[in-house]
Amino acid sequence: MRTFCFIIFLIAYTGHADALDLVVDPNPQATAQRFNDSYNRTVNDCKEQDTGAPRGHYYCSGVTLRMVNDGPFLPWTYSPYAKQTGATSWTWMRKDLSISVLAHPAGFVLNPPADALKLGLPALDKGWTCIYTFDGFTGPDRKWYGCGPLNDTAFAPPAQPSTQNSNQQWAFGTCALQNVTSAEQWRQKYPGGPHQPIQTSQCSWNAEVPAQWDAMIAAHEARVTTPDSDYFAERKYFNEFMLKNFPDSDGQEMKPYIAAFIYLPRGAQNFVVRGDYGRPAQQQNGVDNARRFQLKLYQEGYAVPILKVDFSKPAQQRFSYNPADQFVWLGEGSGVRRQYIASATWSQFTDNVTGQKVWSLKVIPTARGKTYQANDRKAIYLELQQFKGADPQWREQETMPGSMESQLNCIIDNYPGRGDWNLEPFRPLVSASEAKAAGCNPVPR
Numbered sequence: 001m002r003t004f005c006f007i008i009f010l011i012a013y014t015g016h017a018d019a020l021d022l023v024v025d026p027n028p029q030a031t032a033q034r035f036n037d038s039y040n041r042t043v044n045d046c047k048e049q050d051t052g053a054p055r056g057h058y059y060c061s062g063v064t065l066r067m068v069n070d071g072p073f074l075p076w077t078y079s080p081y082a083k084q085t086g087a088t089s090w091t092w093m094r095k096d097l098s099i100s101v102l103a104h105p106a107g108f109v110l111n112p113p114a115d116a117l118k119l120g121l122p123a124l125d126k127g128w129t130c131i132y133t134f135d136g137f138t139g140p141d142r143k144w145y146g147c148g149p150l151n152d153t154a155f156a157p158p159a160q161p162s163t164q165n166s167n168q169q170w171a172f173g174t175c176a177l178q179n180v181t182s183a184e185q186w187r188q189k190y191p192g193g194p195h196q197p198i199q200t201s202q203c204s205w206n207a208e209v210p211a212q213w214d215a216m217i218a219a220h221e222a223r224v225t226t227p228d229s230d231y232f233a234e235r236k237y238f239n240e241f242m243l244k245n246f247p248d249s250d251g252q253e254m255k256p257y258i259a260a261f262i263y264l265p266r267g268a269q270n271f272v273v274r275g276d277y278g279r280p281a282q283q284q285n286g287v288d289n290a291r292r293f294q295l296k297l298y299q300e301g302y303a304v305p306i307l308k309v310d311f312s313k314p315a316q317q318r319f320s321y322n323p324a325d326q327f328v329w330l331g332e333g334s335g336v337r338r339q340y341i342a343s344a345t346w347s348q349f350t351d352n353v354t355g356q357k358v359w360s361l362k363v364i365p366t367a368r369g370k371t372y373q374a375n376d377r378k379a380i381y382l383e384l385q386q387f388k389g390a391d392p393q394w395r396e397q398e399t400m401p402g403s404m405e406s407q408l409n410c411i412i413d414n415y416p417g418r419g420d421w422n423l424e425p426f427r428p429l430v431s432a433s434e435a436k437a438a439g440c441n442p443v444p445r
Contacts, residue, residue, distance in 0.1 A: 028305035062094035067107035081275025105286030173206035183218030340369035
């Protein structure tokens with residue numbers, strides 16, 4: 001077995017006065033190989049490490065992943081809809097599942113708990129509730145963390161036989177209640193069609209009963225085609241694996257469990273999911289999203305690799321690591337690899353309005369920074385903040401946090417042809433319209 005460990009580096013962390021310990025993956029190639037090994041490990045009798053109790057297949061095999069879009073939020077935190085549901089949706093895939101279509105172009109993956117425990121890494125082995133053969137149309141109208149029948153407001157899960165392990169209080173599924181214990185029974189009960197779409201009618205399998213995982217895989221693989229009324233109910237599409245939210249949390253506890261960010265090749269579909277509130281699905285570039293995710297997690301103290309997931313490759317090469325994909329350097333000397341900022345230089349001038357000497361940061365973007373400034377502005381700002389945010393000129397003069405980012409956004413919006421961006425931390429934080437009216441140079445009142 002490959003050896004793997006986390007190395008601790010001390011870095012200056014922008015946004016905080018104190019230094020932060022950065023947890024770094026020093027061997028991303030080994031991480032990619034570990035996920036390839038797990039993806040190809042078709043083990044159906046996982047055992048809990050300390051008790052030997054049976055666990056669901058996810059515990060020691062396959063890959064558990066969560067695909068998310070990028071936006072003005074941290075990708076591992078809970079959306080308002082997930083908070084209402086009490087759980088988040090994941091996908092579990094393995095070599096013996098024909099899944100080749102995922103919900104979004106980018107996301108993140110977890111180590112199987114058994115692998116994590118062997119390596120001394122954080123293992124997310126509690127809170128898993130149920131898994132659906134296909135997308136389960138989950139939301140707050142499915143009780144018990146998305147696992148109950150749709151629109152049954154009175155539903156309360158009764159006691160049912162389950163394996164005795166450390167996750168038994170959360171694991172639950174409705175298939176056993178409906179006398180569905182095999183793939184053939186599932187197929188007969190859920191033929192699909194406009195009057196009983198599989199997405200909304202299917203039962204959920206208990207996350208900790210190995211035989212139910214076997215049935216889920218067989219039922220999924222038996223579904224070769226599907227009518228338009230049963231979208232997502234075809235074996236190339238993703239299943240849905242539910243994880244109970246951390247109590248009284250916005251999801252920040254997820255950070256230590258993220259082993260890598262992943263992305264699909266260019267052109268991957270981006271589906272509208274429940275909770276998007278009718279917003280159309282916009283095409284997003286997976287690798288760009290993954291880079292922004294990686295940088296956001298780096299800002300939180302964790303440096304993990306970006307891996308490509310390519311379903312056109314042999315199963316043994318499903319995951320791959322490419323240094324060119326990374327926004328953050330990994331291993332020794334880790335840190336942000338600047339892609340958008342060529343240089344940033346401080347100078348002083350006397351402000352005509354205040355008569356005070358103030359600092360100005362002249363930023364020269366790279367060719368990539370100029371080309372992608374409109375789409376990647378948040379990543380550009382985070383890179384600039386990591387690069388220069390700890391400087392005393394920025395730290396001491398930006399009395400209104402967010403002013404530097406506001407100026408950058410103003411310049412990108414109103415002067416996209418500029419080859420340099422001049423930002424002054426002393427300037428006030430104002431609305432976008434006020435900043436535009438001031439030529440992106442608002443003055444203190």
